[in-house]
Amino acid sequence: MMCEFLKTCCTDPMKIIGEWLVLLPAIVLLLAAAASVVMRNLIHAALCLTLSFIALGIVFIALGAEFVGFVQLLVYVGAVAMILVFAILLTRPEQLTKSGTLFSGLGPAGGALAGFASLVVLLAFIFTSPVAKKPLPAPVSAPVAAIGEALMGDYVVALLLIGVLLTAALVGAAVLAMEDKKP
Amino acid sequence: MITLLERAPIEIKTWFLNLLGSFGVPEWILAVLSAGIIIGTIIGVFLGLFALMSVMERKILARAQNRYGPNRVGPFGLFQPVADGIKMITKEDLVPRTADKIVHFLAPVTMMIPALMVLAILPYGRDMVPAELDSGILYFFAVGAGTEVAVFMAGWSSNNKYSVLGAMRAIAQMISYELPLVISAIVTAMIAGSLSPSAIVAAQGGFALGFVPQWFALTPWGFAAGLIFYIGALAESNRSPFDLPEGESELVAGHLTEYSGFKYATFFMAEYVGMFAVCGLFVTLFLGGWQAPLPFLEIIPSWCWFIGKICFVAFTMVWVRATLPRLRIDHMLGFAWKFLLPMSFAAFLSAACWHYAGRGPLAWLLSLAIVGIPYLILGTSFTKRFAVSRRTYRFSE
Secondary structure: OOOHHHHHHHHHHHHHHHHOOOOOHHHHHHHHHHHHHOOHHHHHHHHHHHHHHHHHHHHHHHHOOOOHHHHHHHHHHHHHHHHHHHHHHHHHHHOOOOOOEOOOOOHHHHHHHHHHHEEEEEHHHHHHOHHHHOOOOOOOOHHHHHHHHHHHHEEEEHHHHHHHHHHHHHHHHHHHHHOOOOO | HHHHHHHHHHHHHHHHHHHHHHHOOOOHHHHHHHHHHHHHHHHHHHHHHHHHHHHHHHHHHHHHHHOOOOOOOOOOHOOOOHHHHHHHHHHOOOOOOOOHHHHHHHHHHHHHHHHHHHHHHHOOOOOOOOOOOOHHHHHHHHOOOOOHHHHHHHHHHOOHHHHHHHHHHHHHHHHHHHHHHHHHEEEEEHHHEEEEEHHHHHHHEEEEOOOOEOHHHHHHHHHHHHHHHHHHHHHHOOOOOOOOHHHHHHHOOOOHHOHHHHHHHHHHHHHHHHHHHHHHHHHHOOHHHOOOOOOOHOOOOHHHHHHHHHHHHHHHHHHHHHHHOOEEEEEHHHHHHHHHHHHHHHHHHHHHHHHHHOOHHHHHHHHHHHHHHHHHHHHHHHHHHHOOOOOOOOOOO
């Protein structure tokens, strides 16, 4: 087994690299997500979160879900991350430039406890849910046309409802931001 | 002969790889080399175009302003980019003491990566797409979103109020103009029935009546969507009249204020390469990609047409820069949300009606009406507020 691996390494290293390269964005994703939690500098945390969004998009692409990956990049990096950054810049200027990480005082212990507890609860739910007992469906590489047809055919009601919801949210935001004309 | 020229770039690459293969070079090295040759060629061509553009832009602006422009270095000042490059490299790289050093260093790099990556999906000629993606248009916009992060990083890490203000303006502008840009691009994808750039180019092939090219820009909805896309492209690449994020009269240089030396040059380069990329997408979506405008002109290779069209669109961008004054921030955002966005929806509807009315003369009229009426209503209501009246002076004649 090991011998065969080494042999492939010599004759066709691209194959090995291709197989192992999938892991790289996943590692980056985990590291960036962890960094975004522990960073004390809010802007650095936001940039790390953006990096984890990008890495997640690349993970999707590496797993064959091209469309989802691109939409992830477009929506999360292009819009969500930028709105996040705007919100940080517009709110608390004194908090922005603290250095170091959050590991000081009793906070981390409590955080770790809470995180561990929620992990246990989540895992318990995941493993007892009926979805977990179903066999995994075979991976499909759906072309964009098929996704589009599914969205506009079988799931058109859901799509339209989401459209109405988002429009309502947009109108609501505009109303909130509108200047009060009354004296 | 014609087909030989047409296929020349591909044939030369295949010949070179076959030559290496005959010397017993392993298969995987050839695969890496094959990709490397494509990447190297594209980067080389676009950096060459950037060098040419940096001198031609100044020449054209000078011509528009009735002066000479650069004419000292080399014949007609053509070696000006070399002089500029040497100047940029030898300049001191200043980093403010209070800057966030790491982010400050990473920003130009982050800016350059998406600018180069988006070049991968453009069809440069017949059968000449570096990365044939099923959702290429989506890839273009998804990767292009990285530019906004880079601009923010540059603006914030400089620890300078002008930088932050410039970055905030730039991001607001990019987010606002991305919407009409994407929607007008989606219109072409809807008509072509595919998100793949090569399929969209193929849908614009052929000639009506034997000589009229069937480019999307020559239909009512395509003309409207094309104009919206062009305006959005100007805004996305921070070009005049939308260059107010770095308006030198108010913000020094916006997010570029604290950059000097080669980092500044990297930003500059990324901006121009990004501009060429978005010009390339405009050509692909609306101007027929690599297709010749007239049947007898097909003797010129397709990749020449593509580069030529990009240069033409880039020239019009310089022309616009020489003509229009800079917009004010609230006018700019209002224009995007109150005019371009509704108009892009109108173009969307118009394209749908054009398709379902059979793509004939009737469909032509119908789609013209659907695009034209909102344009008239929105246009008159939009310009009414800026109606020009005779200015009256209170304290002077």
